Amino acid sequence: MTTTTTTPPPAPGFRDRFPALANTVHLAACSIAPRSTDMDHALATMLDNLSHPGFWTACEQQLHEARRRFAHLIGADVAQVAILPNTCVAAYQAVAGLRWRRRPYVVCATAEFPGVAHVWLAQQPRGAWVRWCGTRAGQVTTDDYLRAVTSQTALVSVPAVTYRDAIRLSIPRIADAAHAVGAQVFVDAYQAAGVMPVNVGALRCDYLAAGTGKYLLGLPGLTFLYVRHPRGHLPTLTGWFGRIDPHAHDATALDFPPHARRFETGTPSTAAVYAAIAGLSLIDRLDLDAVHRHTQQLITATAERLTAQGESVRLVAQPEGQGAHLALVEPHTEAMAAWLAPRGIIVAPRGGVIRLAMHAYTTDDDINALCEAIASYRAGSRARQRTGATR
Structure with a gap:
């Protein structure tokens, strides 16, 4: 053999x-993480918590711990991390605050995961235009991005690793080019976080999203969104988790906290949150x-x-x-x-x-x-x- x-x-x-x-x-x-004994233990803990008073308090503690661990993984502050149900929602939260009259272009690759690219395409009725880079077959290089960025670019969307062919692009170079013309940078790190070093300071991105169901060794149903400047804009998609005090339960008051939690929406998948901590704990054992x-x-x-x-x-x-x-x-x-x-x-x-x-x-x-x-x-x-x- x-x-x-x-x-x-x-x-x-x-x-x-x-x-x-x-x-x-x-x-x-x-595509999907393998099952671990750590995940089994986390889900058993969730079911045990469900059997006792104070389940929602325990869930909120898990949410805070998940944010903290992910922030540590990517070199961010916990105030820069929000929890959302998936990367498509994370992409929408990043793009919804942009105005398109003077800067109508989103630059992204044909190699982008379709669910993210579709969010950019859906902005066209608001005045946005998508400028594709790379070949129709999904091949793309860093230079393709650099050629596509102009003074009319509002957002550059770049996967840390492309989902099909595993092409790893130079995000710092792309980010520098984008920032030089005043554009923002969104990074889909779903195919990178957990299996290689990912540091938002080194990447110099404005937004970064990574879900827990793949290399982060958790379950589908949860995505972390890093926001470089959380006070930047007020989201139009929101929910009770996006309030200053979610437990105020005031239907008439739409207030937003000064940190990334303003981008959160409704109650996340509790099973995915518990499993996320298990996966992040496993990743924390590794030298990436x-x-x-x-x-x-x-x-x-x-x-x-x-x-x-x-x-x-x-x-x-x-x-x-x-x-x-x-x-x-x-x-x-x-x-x-x-x-x-x-x-x-x-x-x-x-x-x-x-x-x-x-x-x-x-x-x-x-x-x-x-x-x-x-x-x-x-x-x-x-x-x-x-x-x-x-x-």
Whole structure:
């Protein structure tokens, strides 16, 4: 059996927190996190709290702890972090305060996650125009962004890592270009936070959103929104969590706190909040620089082996431009994913590629199992084609 050679996993014992990995290869963290014992404990705590008086008080404590932990992760102040149900709502909260008469353009890439790009497109009736950069096939570079930013740009939206092909862009360079003409910068860090260092000071962005259901090892249903200047504008989408004192219960008073909680809306998913703390606690155990090196070594080894097997992969030319997953080109993505699943290999099909996501728990044995399974899948496909040809 061919083996790959990488450094040991960056956190001894970390994989043990995910019991299912004993018999499952989970390469789908770019889509959904694997279940951990920490998440199980957090949800059991939530159910226990639900059985006793004071459940909502306990939930509010969890909310504060989740904000605090995420702020620490990205190098922000807790007053700059809001909790929202998903990244689409976070994007809307960032863009809703913009006026388009003098600066009508939003710059974003064709590689943007559709749910975020659709928020920008929905601003067109208000006078906004979307200026696309990159190819129609979803390839984009930092220079594409730099060429698209002009004095008429109001907002630049840039994914920290693109969701399909794992292209990692130079956000500081893009942010500097945007700020030089007076534009703001929104970063979708969903495919980066938790698996590589993300620091808002270094990125120099105005907004950053990251959900908990992927590399942050929590559940779907929760997104953190970082706001560089929380006093900037008053949101038009709001709710009782966006008040100075949510417990005032005054339907006639629309007041906004001076911090990022003004962007919050209604009651969030309590299960996702409890799970978020579990996931962030796990991430806090990691040296994310070491995790990033580990994932890049695994990706390089996987790409070399799959290419040797005759597969086509999309690997960014420069290592610093690669996210934490590898895109395997495959026209029948759902069929391959469905074939791999009962064999204990979980992948993430999307847009003509099979995404193979690495994390701190991913090992050489996982890659060996994946590559051997894909070789078997191809052999079976060729056998089926020969059989069909002889009928």
